[in-house]
Amino acid sequence: DVKVTQSSRYLVKRTGEKVFLECVQDMDHENMFWYRQDPGLGLRLIYFSYDVKMKEKGDIPEGYSVSREKKERFSLILESASTNQTSMYLCASSPPTGRRVYNEQFFGPGTRLTVL
């Protein structure tokens, strides 16, 4: 079974703090994704990566950056957390199809981040 793990289930941070959210997958997937999910807005793509050291902006990249130093790990970074970044953050990975996505995405359990 594919397993996608996220470093924390719940996280509370203060405005202005730098926040790291870690995601690890164990199935050698090339594609990895970061989403946030908010009530009434659904899942929105922040960033994705189709290879080590490669990254592409999703629909809402502002205020976020990412790092993909190893194939199995994709990190989301909030350089200076703000209250409007309070959300559920979901990481996902999918089997290798290069930059194109045709396959099922496997999600981690999510990190509920609260910024005070």
Place this chain on the structure above:
Amino acid sequence: RKEVEQDPGPFNVPEGATVAFNCTYSNSASQSFFWYRQDCRKEPKLLMSVYSSGNEDGRFTAQLNRASQYISLLIRDSKLSDSATYLCVVINQAGTALIFGKGTTLSVSS
């Protein structure tokens, strides 16, 4: 038109009922479609892909109507365990990412 639109519901049905969800999409060039299921406080999981000819998996049937740009999910003989949010998913125009609808909530009661 928004990229992917779903009726948010909630759909409240008794056990054994048949229920159908529709989803419309704006990109006529989309090639791949999926239904995901998300249980309360859990991550989304793939329920089924949607093929051009329509496909069935047990009590679940997915249909694609390219001319009208919508996909549907039919659930027959609803079970309590079907209570969840169902997400309609379409490939984006560049083919590089999935676009998720906001989801339709189903509540099945005894």
